[in-house]
Amino acid sequence: MARALILIDFQLGMDSPLHGARNNPEAETNAARLLSRFRDRAAPLVHVQHLSTRRDSPLHPANGGTTIKPQVAPRDGETVFSKQTNSAFIGTPLEAHLRRLGVSGLVIAGLSTPQCISTSVRMAANLGFDTWLAHDACAAFENHARRDWHPDAPVLGAEALHMAEVSMLHGEFCRAMSTEAILEALA
Incomplete structure (x- = not known):
């Protein structure tokens, strides 16, 4: 089976304090390990970059946060x-x-688990792709729990x-795996 690596939204704007505290500071390091393996094997890989239409977003092109982070930055000739x-x-033509x-x-x-990762994983499964989610190469932000939606909602x-999002995706839309397990499965 031909398997491709899809790296989503590993961008400088994701470091904005507007997102709040984040889990898994090792996400980029783990993603870089996967990227290295796919490059070594000359296997298909795609970088996906969010260009927000919201002017106040750190990922809006005018705000300087759209650049892909150095540890997972695309090389010349890689698809973005x-x-x-x-x-x-x-x-996108993905x-x-x-x-x-x-x-x-x-x-x-990629970033972030309950938003672009979840949406992309669900859609990949619906399109018939056998999808592995590198759960330790993803992260979420505390401000995804929008307390302003309902004042009595749990924080x-x-x-x-x-963890909640990975649990919901695993088994139904993907196989959630650690980076190490994916690297072993690809060996």
């Missing part, structure tokens, strides 16, 4: 798609690109949000 929604598949390459399996990693930290 830009998106404006939570899904890496909507408004699906067509993967089909053209004969890819039937994916490894997904969930970044780790609780991350």
Whole structure:
């Protein structure tokens, strides 16, 4: 089975304090390990970059946060798609690109777990891709628990949000695996 690595939204703007505290500070390091393996094998890989249409977003092109982080930055010739929604598949040529390459399996990693990662994993499964989620190469932010939506809602930290989302995705939409388990499975 041809399997591609999809790295989503590992961008400088994700370090903005507007997002709040984050879990898993090792996400980029783990993603870099996956990226190295896919590069070594000359396996398909795609970088996905969010270009927000919201002027106040750290990921809006005018705000300087759209650059992909150095530890997972694309090299010359690597595929980079830009998106404006939570899904890496909507408004991008990602699906067509993967089909053209004969890819039937994916490894997904990136930021943030309950938003763009969850949406992209769900859509990948719905499109028929055998999807592995590198859960330790993803992270969530505390401000995803929008307390302003309902004042009586429980406050969930970044780790609780991350774990809840991974738990919901695993088995139904993907196989949640550690970076180490994915590297072993690819060996």
